[in-house]
Amino acid sequence: MKDPFLQISNISKTFNHFTALNDISFDIYKNEFVCLLGPSGCGKTTLLRIIAGLEEADHGSIKKNGEEMLHLPPVQREFGIVFQSYALFPNLTALQNVEYGLKNKKVSKAELKQRAMEALQMVDLEQIKDKYPAHLSGGQQQRVALARAIALSPKFLLLDEPLSALDAKVRKKLRYEIKCLQQKLGITTIMVTHDQEEALTMADKVVVMNNAQIMQVGTPEEIYFHPANPFVADFVGSINIWNHHVEGVTKAIRPEHIRLSKNQGMKSEIKAIEFRGATYRIELEVIDSASPLYSQKIEVDLFASSIQAFNLKRGSIIFVQFPENQVLTYKEQVVY
Amino acid sequence: MELAKKVNIAGRLSKKKRAVQGKNEQLQTILIIFVILSFMVSLILPLSALFGQALYDREGNFAGLNNFVKYFSTPTLVTSLQHTAYISVMTMFISVGLAFMYAYSLTRTRMIGKSIFRYAALLPLFAPTMMHGIGLMYLFGNQGLITSGFFGFSPGWEIKLYGPIGIIIAETVYTFPQAFLIIYIALQHTDYRLYEAANTLGSGRLKQFLNITLPSAKYGIITSMFVVFTLSFTDYGAPKIVGGQYNVLATDIYKQVVGQQNLSMGATVGVLLMLPALVAFFVDHVSQKKQSMYITSKAMGYKIPGNKGRDLLAFLYCLLITCFIMLLFVAVGVAASVKIWPYNLGFTLDHFKFSSFSGDGLTAYKNSLIAAGITAFVGTIFTFIFAYSIEKIRKKRFLRKLGYLLSIIPLSVPGLVIGISYVFFFSKSELEILGLSVSNPFHFLYGTIAIIVIANILHFYSVAFVTATTALRKLDKEFELASESMGVPFYKTMFTVTIPMCLPAILEIAMFYFVNSMVTISAVVFLYSADFKLAAISIVNMDDAGNISSAAAMSVLIVLTNIVVRLLYEWAVLGLRKRNAEWQK
Numbered sequence: 053m054k055d056p057f058l059q060i061s062n063i064s065k066t067f068n069h070f071t072a073l074n075d076i077s078f079d080i081y082k083n084e085f086v087c088l089l090g091p092s093g094c095g096k097t098t099l100l101r102i103i104a105g106l107e108e109a110d111h112g113s114i115k116k117n118g119e120e121m122l123h124l125p126p127v128q129r130e131f132g133i134v135f136q137s138y139a140l141f142p143n144l145t146a147l148q149n150v151e152y153g154l155k156n157k158k159v160s161k162a163e164l165k166q167r168a169m170e171a172l173q174m175v176d177l178e179q180i181k182d183k184y185p186a187h188l189s190g191g192q193q194q195r196v197a198l199a200r201a202i203a204l205s206p207k208f209l210l211l212d213e214p215l216s217a218l219d220a221k222v223r224k225k226l227r228y229e230i231k232c233l234q235q236k237l238g239i240t241t242i243m244v245t246h247d248q249e250e251a252l253t254m255a256d257k258v259v260v261m262n263n264a265q266i267m268q269v270g271t272p273e274e275i276y277f278h279p280a281n282p283f284v285a286d287f288v289g290s291i292n293i294w295n296h297h298v299e300g301v302t303k304a305i306r307p308e309h310i311r312l313s314k315n316q317g318m319k320s321e322i323k324a325i326e327f328r329g330a331t332y333r334i335e336l337e338v339i340d341s342a343s344p345l346y347s348q349k350i351e352v353d354l355f356a357s358s359i360q361a362f363n364l365k366r367g368s369i370i371f372v373q374f375p376e377n378q379v380l381t382y383k384e385q386v387v388y
Numbered sequence: 389m390e391l392a393k394k395v396n397i398a399g400r401l402s403k404k405k406r407a408v409q410g411k412n413e414q415l416q417t418i419l420i421i422f423v424i425l426s427f428m429v430s431l432i433l434p435l436s437a438l439f440g441q442a443l444y445d446r447e448g449n450f451a452g453l454n455n456f457v458k459y460f461s462t463p464t465l466v467t468s469l470q471h472t473a474y475i476s477v478m479t480m481f482i483s484v485g486l487a488f489m490y491a492y493s494l495t496r497t498r499m500i501g502k503s504i505f506r507y508a509a510l511l512p513l514f515a516p517t518m519m520h521g522i523g524l525m526y527l528f529g530n531q532g533l534i535t536s537g538f539f540g541f542s543p544g545w546e547i548k549l550y551g552p553i554g555i556i557i558a559e560t561v562y563t564f565p566q567a568f569l570i571i572y573i574a575l576q577h578t579d580y581r582l583y584e585a586a587n588t589l590g591s592g593r594l595k596q597f598l599n600i601t602l603p604s605a606k607y608g609i610i611t612s613m614f615v616v617f618t619l620s621f622t623d624y625g626a627p628k629i630v631g632g633q634y635n636v637l638a639t640d641i642y643k644q645v646v647g648q649q650n651l652s653m654g655a656t657v658g659v660l661l662m663l664p665a666l667v668a669f670f671v672d673h674v675s676q677k678k679q680s681m682y683i684t685s686k687a688m689g690y691k692i693p694g695n696k697g698r699d700l701l702a703f704l705y706c707l708l709i710t711c712f713i714m715l716l717f718v719a720v721g722v723a724a725s726v727k728i729w730p731y732n733l734g735f736t737l738d739h740f741k742f743s744s745f746s747g748d749g750l751t752a753y754k755n756s757l758i759a760a761g762i763t764a765f766v767g768t769i770f771t772f773i774f775a776y777s778i779e780k781i782r783k784k785r786f787l788r789k790l791g792y793l794l795s796i797i798p799l800s801v802p803g804l805v806i807g808i809s810y811v812f813f814f815s816k817s818e819l820e821i822l823g824l825s826v827s828n829p830f831h832f833l834y835g836t837i838a839i840i841v842i843a844n845i846l847h848f849y850s851v852a853f854v855t856a857t858t859a860l861r862k863l864d865k866e867f868e869l870a871s872e873s874m875g876v877p878f879y880k881t882m883f884t885v886t887i888p889m890c891l892p893a894i895l896e897i898a899m900f901y902f903v904n905s906m907v908t909i910s911a912v913v914f915l916y917s918a919d920f921k922l923a924a925i926s927i928v929n930m931d932d933a934g935n936i937s938s939a940a941a942m943s944v945l946i947v948l949t950n951i952v953v954r955l956l957y958e959w960a961v962l963g964l965r966k967r968n969a970e971w972q973k
Contacts (some may be wrong), residue, residue: 106782106869125413127875139866141885143971152884153874184971204874 055118057082057240058103058208063112065098072098074264076112080257083238085231087251090261091287096244097212099261103242104210105129116207132201136213138193140185146196147172147181153204171203172196174233191222198230202237209234211243215250227254248288252276260284279304282382292350295385302382307333307353309378312362317371318343320350322364332359336372412877419777420787426770427794429830430846435801437816438809441655455656465653468635469660472621475552475636476664479559479620484613486560487567488605490709493702495575496601498692500703506572508710511717513565514950516907518927519943520558521629522936523716524549526723528557531730533719539730550632558626561716563619564709567612574608575601580688607675614668621664622802624910628928637661641804642913645811655812658805665800672799717947724941739941742930748921749930749938753945756923759840759912760905767845767852767901768894775856776882780868799850803910806843811914814839835917843911848904852897859893860886888968892961899957903950 056079065073073095080086088096101107103114105126114121121129140149150168159167172178175195185193194214201209214230215223231254234241245251251258252272260267260275260283267287268280279285285304286293293304308331311317320336334352338345350372354364362370445451459465490509494502512520527534528549537544547553578601586596602609624638631639637657645654727734742749778791798806814834818825833839863886871881887894909924916922921929923942930939965972 104869104873106872126869126872131873133870133873135864135866135870137864137866139864139870141867143885143888143968152871153876156874156876156880186971200870200874 054081056080057084057117058242059113059115059118060099060103061113061115063099063102063114064110065095065102065107066110071264073102073109076261076266078259078266078269080240080242082240085234085241085254085256086243087255087258088242088244088261089248089251089255089258089288090246090267092246094261095264096246096261100210100212100242100244103129104131104133130207131210132204132206132208133210134194134197134201134212134214136216138185138197138217140193140197140200142185145182145184146177146188146192146199149185149196150200150203153200157204168199168203171199174202174236175199175229189222190218191226194218194226195229198233202233202239206239208240208242211241213244213246216245216247223250230254252288260287262287279380282384285380285382290351290353294345294348296344296381298344299381300385302385304380304382305374305378307351309375310350310352311373311375312352312354312358313371313373314362315371317373318345320370320372322366322368322370323349325359325364325366328353331355334364336370338372339369413783416777416781416878417784419773420781420784420791423774423777423791424787424794426774427791430842431794431798431801434806434809434813437812438655438658438805441651441812442659444652446650446652451652455652456659459653459656459660464635465640465657468637468640471552471634472636472638475555475559475627476617476621478552478556479563480613480617482556483560483563483616483620484567484571484609486709487564487612488571488609489705490564491568491572491575492601493706494572496690496692497699497702498694499699499706501706505706505710508713509568510565511713512561514903514907514954515717515943515947516909516924516927517558517562517623517625518629518909518924518931518939519720519947520561520716521554521626522723522927522931522940522943523720524554524557524630525936526719526729526940527715528554536730550630551634554630554632555627555634555636558630559620559623561713562623562626563616564713566619567616570612570615571605571608574605576690578604578690580690583690611668611672611675614664614671618665618668618800618802622661622804622910624804624913625924625928629931638804638910641808645808645914651812654808658808661802661805662800665802669796669800720940720943720947723937724944726937729937739937740945742926742938742941749926749942752921752926753923753942755920756906756946757949759837759844759922760902762837763841763844763905764898764902766841767848768898770845771849771852771897772856772887772890772894775853775860776886779857779860780865780878780882780886782868782872795853796850798846801846803843803847803908804913806847807911807914810839810843810911837920839915840912840920840922843915844901844905844908847908847911848901852900855893855897855900856890859890863889891964895957895960895964899953902953906946906950 058080060079061077063073063076064071076095076099088099090096098107102109102122105121105124109122112122116129140146141152144152147165147168150171151164154164154167157164169178169181172181175198177192177195177199180188180192185196188196194217198214211230215226218226227250243250243254252275255272257269258272258275259269262283268275268284270278270280275284275288279288282293282302282304285291290307291304292307292310293302295301296303318338319340320338322334323337324335326333326335331353332355334354336350336352338348338350340346352372358364362368364370442455443451443453445454487509490505493499494506524532526532528545528547529535532549533539534545535547535549549557582600582604583596586600591599622638624642627634627636627639637660641654641657641661644650644657723729724739725735725737726732727736727738774791774795778788778795781788814828814830816828817831819828833842867881867885868878871878871885907924909922909928912922913925913928916925923946927939927942930936930942
């Protein structure tokens with residue numbers, strides 16, 4: 053295996069008795085797109101700021117290409133950063149914003165302009181170069197911020213919830229564009245997000261965090277199909293989760309993995325049917341008193357065709373089956 | 389390949405960048421330490437000198453609290469304290485009551501002439517408090533316009549101006565704009581959704597006023613009450629002119645220090661003068677926290693329902709107040725430009741030559757312009773740099789917090805206390821520190837313009853600081869981080885982004901320093917030197933000498949200057965707005 057590009061080991065950070073990060077370790081490889089995913093307050097932004105050098109870790113180490121980086125000031129870590137608020141300078145045009153960092157690099161005026169224009173072209177915005185941020189849409193502002201970050205040819209890119217201030221449609225489009233740009237430049241990228249869909253669609257590697265700790269590190273598929281613990285299972289996607297009192301474990305299954313049957317499985321009653329466009333979400337209550345799930349609520353995702361096939365309505369009685377290989381089992385008991 | 393080459397360039401530059409970064413951090417550390425040291429010299433040490441002085445007797449022996457005991461067992465001094473408290477309480481109720489109705493009329497009715505009324509309410513800010521007293525003399529004094537019933541055309545009305553009544557009226561005029569501004573802002577910040585909810589629930593107007601309007605303006609009202617109390621508690625100018633034989637603390641402290649050279653008792657009175665301001669400081673701190681809980685970002689502005697009767701009533705009320713303020717100013721204007729009031733009412737500009745006075749009339753005015761100009765220029769630069777250091781530097785969290793605290797404290801130090809504590813600290817050529825005698829490195833400032841400028845800056849610093857901080861906080865806090873990540877030194881970003889964005893606030897601060905430096909007397913009355921007299925002080929001196937029309941003329945000059953400066957400011961802001969329109973929304 054190649055050596056990691058960034059090696060994050062045993063990073064801890066406390067703010068006045070509040071533990072923001074507790075012994076965080078993971079590796080990031082060259083050209084990887086890594087998402088730090090977790091609920092608000094889990095420490096993901098603090099970790100990003102420590103990587104950037106905007107915050108100091110209590111202890112631990114971050115090595116870049118095998119060299120310790122923690123003592124370096126931000127500028128020597130050679131990253132570009134895009135903030136949630138974009139942080140574009142309002143009194144400078146798009147082009148001036150992109151040139152801003154280059155100006156300090158003692159490059160010739162011609163090269164400066166050329167590199168700034170190249171960066172703007174990368175995000176497909178050369179036509180708005182003379183506009184001020186106030187006259188750009190949120191998506192355009194974000195792309196200018198991105199151009200500004202890559203114009204300095206950084207070794208890696210930090211994105212702090214770059215899409216959360218945008219509306220849903222623009223967000224989806226930019227998600228794709230950022231990913232394309234990252235692949236085109238082949239630049240190692242670390243993005244913080246609380247949006248699991250963003251993490252699953254964009255990342256090569258997802259680092260799921262909760263309560264200052266890493267919950268799981270893996271590819272989006274690993275995270276989704278093989279969540280390492282009930283937290284990840286619950287946080288990423290929808291899931292039915294219950295304590296199996298007989299076996300003393302926690303079990304879980306995703307709503308789309310549950311099968312319906314007219315006569316085999318756990319007898320259940322339909323409590324609610326929610327239309328979601330391409331699918332329906334059905335809420336069932338198990339009424340089979342022999343089942344360990346008796347009187348519990350279960351969510352099932354179905355296509356419209358199944359609804360019609362089973363002629364489902366509120367109050368219908370139906371049988372559900374959990375395919376063995378789709379049921380997740382965890383040792384820890386999750387208390388509800 | 390192309391990218392790799394660029395990365396290489398960046399790599400080669402990294403050594404140079406390391407040096408820049410090191411310099412940046414050093415510079416920031418120096419800045420923040422400079423902030424703290426400035427407060428040490430201009431605030432902490434002088435105040436310590438004052439408190440220290442209050443603990444020693446006239447002969448320099450340690451007296452503990454004996455000075456205070458002596459103070460409270462001296463009947464004349466205790467009477468002054470009672471007088472001052474009486475004046476302040478009365479002024480507080482009258483001024484805040486009037487200001488509340490005025491602000492309510494401006495924010496909650498549809499009367500016409502709102503912007504004229506708003507400017508009229510602020511007019512007293514442009515004048516020294518002595519001028520309100522002088523205006524009152526010409527209206528209600530022994531030969532005043534109203535006392536004599538417009539020179540006998542109508543029955544006269546004698547109000548016994550010289551004494552508590554005159555002081556209270558003058559203080560009310562003086563404090564009215566401040567109370568008005570605070571309450572006006574409080575009333576503007578309301579959530580109309582509360583009124584909509586009340587309307588759907590069917591509660592009446594009176595109930596809405598009592599249950600929504602008053603509670604949401606409550607903290608503004610409380611704050612304004614403390615501000616007004618403190619201002620009138622510590623004002624020197626008005627009691628000096630219309631106080632007559634009625635002694636108050638502010639005139640006492642002057643007599644103790646300058647008249648009797650009793651520095652210990654002066655210091656004792658100084659400590660007493662600070663008490664209400666200290667209380668106000670904490671009340672304000674608490675009320676600001678609570679006020680901010682009231683309003684969310686989703687709040688809607690107030691929509692004024694139509695009501696002709698209410699509008700007319702509000703209009704008449706505001707007209708009355710405005711007319712009174714105008715009358716006062718006009719009276720001073722007339723006093724300054726008639727030959728001999730009330731015997732020869734012919735027009736003259738002779739009083740503006742200040743020839744009958746010892747001659748430093750116009751010089752004093754020129755000195756005031758110089759002092760106010762320097763205060764505005766230097767004060768604005770310092771205030772902005774201080775606010776920037778405290779707000780935008782990322783490290784040195786403890787020092788920045790300390791800097792913030794030190795920046796707010798001057799708010800509770802009355803001008804007289806600043807003046808007298810500067811006398812105690814800067815006049816000494818030797819300082820006693822833990823029994824050791826050290827020569828005072830700041831002694832050379834004593835008796836120069838510099839000390840007047842420093843006292844003025846400190847006196848008005850807190851409000852200017854808050855203005856600067858508010859403007860800085862409106863900027864994205866990540867500007868500095870973004871430029872840091874790009875390797876741009878913070879001062880470059882300060883000049884290319886922060887200062888241009890904050891220019892309106894910077895102009896406001898400069899205007900604020902200038903106007904206040906022109907009108908203030910409290911701090912500088914202890915600090916001016918014989919060869920550098922100020923306009924505000926010459927007003928008092930001319931009044932003392934019985935040369936009231938010259939005092940009035942000087943007041944008019946000050947007011948006109950301030951109005952011109954204010955207009956210049958408005959014009960500059962307008963121009964700025966036009967110029968920046970392209971990058972503003």
